[in-house]
Amino acid sequence: MIYPSPLEHKQQQSRAPGRSLQHILFSAMLLVLAVHIACIFTIGQIWHISNTSERPISPALGAVYAHQSTSTQSSRSSSSPYAPLANQASGQNQSIDAYIDHMTQTQKIGQLLMLPVYTNGYNSVLNQPLQQWDIANVIIFTQYGGALMPSTQSGLAQLGHDLQAHANQRLIVATDEEGGTVDRLAPYYGSTPSPSSLAAKSDTKQVYAQARQNAQRLLANGINANLAPLVDVYQGGAIDQSRMFGSTPGDVIKYAGAFLDGLQQNGVQGTLKHWPGIGSAPVNPDNGLSSITHSQAQLNSVDFAPFRALLSHQPGMIMTTHVMVPAYDSHKPASLSPVLINQVLRGQLGYQGVVVTDQMEAGGLLQFMQQQGYSNPSQAIAEATVQAILAGNDIIECPMAPDRQAAVVNAVTSAVQSGRISQDRLHQSLQRIIALKARMGLISLS
Template structure:
C-alpha cells in the first residue's frame, strides 16, 4: 500500500464552492478529509452541492466533517437550532438527548456530511472555563457519560460518525487552547475519577472517533500536550483502554500548538504519538508545510509504515461505515418542534424566580452589544432582546457597556421590576453588586454565580430558546430542569486548591 501524506491530513476550504484550483489541490495531494466552517455555508442547496463535489473529487473514502454540536456551535443558520449540551444535561433525559442527536444528524446527512465533531465529552468542573462551559453536558462525570453516549447513539443510528472531544478533557482549564497552551495540574487519581471517566466509557463503547486536546497534563506527560503525546494517545487510549477507532487532532492552527511548534513538526509529532489524522487548517502555505513534513517523515521512516497503514485503514473504515451520500429524510420536518420542546425542557430556575406580571412596568438592563468571544455565543444586543419582550410588558430599556457603572439602588427605586439579561460572564464595574429582581441568564450558565438574584437559565439565545424563555415569562412554559453543576461549589476541584504554575 502506497501511503500519501494527504491521506493523513484534513484541510479546510476557502469558500462556499469547490473552485478548480482547490479541487486540483485535493486530488494532487490525495486529500480525503475536509472540515467545513461558516465560510463554506450559505444555504442548504449550496451545501448539498458542495458536499457532492467534494465526494466526487476525493472519492468514496471522503470524510466531510463539521462542528455541529448544538447551542452556539453551529455553522448552519438556515436549520432550526438544536439545544446546547448543557441544556440537555439540565433536562437530564438521555432519551431526549438521543432524539435531539438523531435529528441533528439527519440535518447533516440530508446534505452529505458524514462526520460530526460532537459530542463534547469534557466534564466542566471549572466555572471560569472560557471555551467549554455550556458546550459540556455538565460537571458530573456520570451525567456527561450517559448523555454523550446517548448523543453518539443518536448520530450513529442516522448514519453520521460522531467524534467525542476533547480527550483527555478540557473541562478544568481557565485558558482557551485556541489562544494559549493550558495545563491541567491534576494527579492521575484525580483524572481517573473525573476527566477520564466519560472518555474511558466511550472507548469501551467503541465510538467512531476521538478528538485530542491541546493541553499539557503533567501527570501523564510533563513535556507534550495530549495531541503530541505518545504516552497519552498510544499508551493510555490505545494500549490501556484498548481503543481502535479513529484519533483526529484538534486544529493545529490553534495557538496552543502554533505558538510553540512548527506546523510540520507538530503534524509529525502527532502522527508519531498515535493520531490517525492531523487537522491542518488555515492558510494554504500552512497546509503545504504539513504535507511536506509528513511526506518527508514517511520517506525517511520517522513515521513507521505499519502504523500509517493502520491509520489509513481506520479512516477508510470510517468512511465506508458512514458514506458521504446526501439522504434527505421526511422526519426532517418534525425536527423544529422537537428542538423547541428540548430547549423548553432545559429551562432552569435558580432561587425563587417568578416572571413579572403581564403588562407590568419592567426595566430591562442589558449590554448594548454582546461580542462573540471565539467559540462563545454572541448573545443578543439589548435592542433585539427589547423587541422580544416589548409585547409582554410596559418596557423601558437601559443599555450598558464596559464604561458604565450601574446604580442598582436607583434602578430599583423607580418602582419597576428590574430585569437583568446576560449572555457571558461580565465582571466589569457595571455589574458589580448587581441586584435585579430577576436575572435572565441567556447563555453562560455560570453567570448566575455573579449576580445575587433569582434567575432563569436558558443555555442559549437562538429563536427556539427565546421562545421557551418568553413562554416561561407568560406563565405558559414550566422550568423543570436543574443546574448540571453545584452552584455552591462550582469550581472547587483539587486542581484549583493547589497553586498553579505560570502559563506556558
C-alpha cells in the first residue's frame, strides 16, 4: 500500500469540506427524485383502485377481501400476542374435530342423550346407561312433581360425585332450579323466590345475587348446569305466571338476563326456555298438546324477543318444547320442527349453541305422536327422539323408565347405522356439545 506524503495528506484534508458539501447536495437530489417516483406510483395505484372498484366483485372474493381487511385491522389495533379470533375459532374447531375422531359410535350417540336420575343414591341400575350406553349427560329430576332424591343435602352431593365417578364420559349434570314453584334445592336449603317476585323488586342486582347463590349451591352438589331461566313472556297462558320474569319482553330481557349472568359468571351454565316462547300457551305442554296462535310478526316482536336479545349473554343451552306454532310450522311441534329450530332459531336468530329438548314423556308430545299413529309410548318416544335430532336438537332428555330408555338408545343407534341420521348431522351436534363441555372445563381439547 502507498501512503500519501505529509503534503498530499494536508491537501486532501483541506479539500474534505468541499467534498462533503458535494456529497450532501447529491444525496438531496436523490431523495427528491425518490419522492417524485413514489408520488407517481401512488397516483397510479389510486387511479387503478378507483377504476377497479367499479367492477363487480364475486361474493367469494369479497369474503376474502373482508377477511383480510378485518385481520389487518385487528393486528393493527391490538398488541395482543394471541392469534385473531377467527384463527382461534378455527383452531378450536380443529381440536374439537380431533376429539370427536377418537370417540366410538356409542360414545358419540351417548353425547346426544340426557339421563333422568331419580334415586336416593347411586345404584347398579345406572351402570347400563352410563357405562354400556355411554350416556354423557344427566338431569337430577323429580318423579310426578315430587321432591328430589336423595333426601339429604350430603346425599345429593354424594350422588353428584358418584355420577361423574361411574360414567365413562364427563357429564353435564343438570336440574331445574328456577325458584318459587320449581325449586329443586328447597328441601336442602329452604325455598327461594320465584322469578316474578324477584322481578317485582325492580333490582337486577338482587336477581343476579340470587342466581349467584343458586350457582354456588348447585356446584356444591356436583350440578354444573341449570335448566333455567324461563324467558317466556307472560300473556295469560296456562303456565304459572310466577315462573316468568314479566309480561313484556323488556322486563324478561332485563331480569332473566341478570339471572343468566348470575349463574354463568359463577360456574353454572344456564338454559333459556321454553323455545319458541309459551307465555300465551292455553295448555302446559307437560300436560297436553298446545298451540301458539300468534302471527309471525307477533312472535318476532314478543315471544322471540328475549331469546334474540339474550344470545349476547352466551347462554349455555336453549330448551325447545312441545307446542304447535302454525305461523311457522303447522305440521310438527317446535321440538320436532326443523323450521323452528334450524331455520328460525339458528338461521334467523343466529344461535349456534346447544339445543336441548324438554322432557320427552310430556303429555303434549305423546299426544302429538299418538295422532301420528304411535299408540305405544315407548315407540312414540323413540321415534320422536330421532325426529328431534333430525330437527336440530343436540341433547334429548330421555324418559324415566329403563325400558323406554333402551327403546330410545336402540332407535338412535339404528337411525345412525342406517344413515337416517347422517354422520354429518351427528357431527354437527357433537361439535356444539364438545365445545360447551370444553367451555365448562369438563374436557380438555389440548
